[in-house]
Amino acid sequence: MADSEGSFSTSPVLEKLDSNDYSSVGRGYGTYGIVGAAAAAILIPILLSTIFMGKKKVKQRGVPVEVGGEAGYAVHNARHAELVEVPWKGATTMAALFEQSCKKHLPERFLGTRRLISKEFVTASDGRKFEKLHLGDYEWQTYGQVFDRACNFASGLIMLGHKEGTRAGIFADTRAEWLIAFQGCFRQNITVVTIYASLGVDALVYSLNETQVSTLIYGETTNDLGVSGMSNWKVSSFSEVEKLGENSPLPPSLPTKNGIAFVMYTSGSTGQPKGVMITHGNIVATAAAVMTVIPKLGTNDVFLAYLPLAHVFELAAESVMLSVGCAIGYGSALTLTDTSNKIKKGTKGDASVLNPTLMTAVPAILDRVRDGVLKKVEEKGGLAKKLFNIGYKRRLAAIEGSWFGAWGLERMLWDVIAFKQIRALLGVRMRFVLCGGAPLSGDSQRFTNICMGAIIGQGYGLTETCAGAAFTEWDDPSVGRVGPPLPCSCIKLVSWEEGGYTVADKPMPRGEVVVGGVSVTAGYFNHQEKTKEVYKVDERGMRWFYTGDIGQFHPDGCLEIIDRKKDIVKLQHGEYISLGKVEAALTSSDYVDNIMVHADPLP
């Protein structure tokens, strides 16, 4: 996903990455390789590969479509002639979707949280103190129980004095109560304001003030918010609010499809953050669309939730999971694997306890996993390294040659011989990783395919399009593309003559990516001018959002993001330079770890 102004910014996770060294994710990758099987493993694949090298057929994933509005080249999902609006009839709001799904899956496991066994501080050799957690098993609440808690919380908020027509803010780490809180708010038609911590205190104050938040729900880890100074605020614990509601249940006051569910703040490239108004209809449309692209999604799935819920990507993913009745186990980026920084030595990380089948990831996390494992392989050297390299090459050839060959006997062999221990990192059942937030490198995508044995679905979307714009299909082995438009949206390329991108370009049409459809949000809170600039409604009533990203459509209807409008600077002699391209070229150097390119138009 293009990381750009207003898009799924990777900043909340990236910031943590800098200070917390994710390389530990790949640490502890132990002995692998069953040496005896080596010879067979090398011979059998060579025999098999001739059988499996089938002819590659090009599958049409997106098809051109005629739309209204500004002229351009528009594509919609090939499998759905009509835009998908709801997961099922009647689920037109998040509140309805939640209630119906909870009733349908009443006794199933829904939200899981790990029990805290002990907490301690260890002092590193340089004197710095680190918190280490010993966490136990997941403790689960069923769909039925979570529904009751959300109802209680909803009544509790009103009993506490939350006024009709005012907003509630959520400022907390990803956890079960986050979901219960916003579902509770929706049952009383309360709009939820979200902001992520990494935007800083000024941004937090700005957003809460702008939206006139009258109730703030925050996690215990953010106690330093300065509650003591807020003398005119009443502070109650989460369980007190639930108890209040349980004792005095109130009838719900349910929202409508066009009601604003969230005002989600994202960073602006300059100045103050912008609050994107996401309607109930937007979220259920994205959930409905994403449900169609994850194969065999259902109650047997277990989702590992740990990215910030204040981020539309994680919010959309969890909405999908709750729609299909799957279990959501909460974790955190710092406790993800056995070797994660906050995990006490010798105890288990979230992934190995939960054994998830699905998770979300931002590219930075997958990159760190890859780097960590490769470093370990390099340290080991010898036969282990040779086996790993041969296995990796064979599997890579299989994936790139014929997708179906990639799932054959050879794959099983290599999984046992070379990749078994690596797979255990994220849990051996991991089958599908939803990736978003920034463009994922081909290397990391392949690495996850091969070593983790998981499919990566790469998404493209922005907060302004409620995530749901494009998503790769599970059987598409290519890298570097973001798939066809999701069934809830159309994607149109509009020529940008000044930047040298036009829909008449050969071999592929190119232009600014404009997203239209049901998931396109209602605009920026309190900023009509800015809204008018980038949101347009065409003569047929369809809403479009101008992303500022530059893309091209492949013949099979898949989108590739190739540039960014704001990324282009005009030099003194009138020459256009793409900062992204300069940056990408320099980053690939071994001597460059991180880079910022700055262009000064003046001498």
Ligand SMILES: *[C@@H]1O[C@H](CO)[C@@H](O)[C@H](O)[C@H]1NC(C)=O
């Ligand atoms: C829900 O809130 C919206 C404003 O956000 C308001 O327009 C609508 O009438 C409310 N619906 C109900 C049922 O109170």
Ligand SMILES: *[C@@H]1O[C@H](CO)[C@@H](O)[C@H](O)[C@H]1NC(C)=O
């Ligand atoms: C809150 O918003 C008002 C305008 O609505 C503004 O005058 C005031 O300075 C803001 N306060 C803070 C702390 O930002």
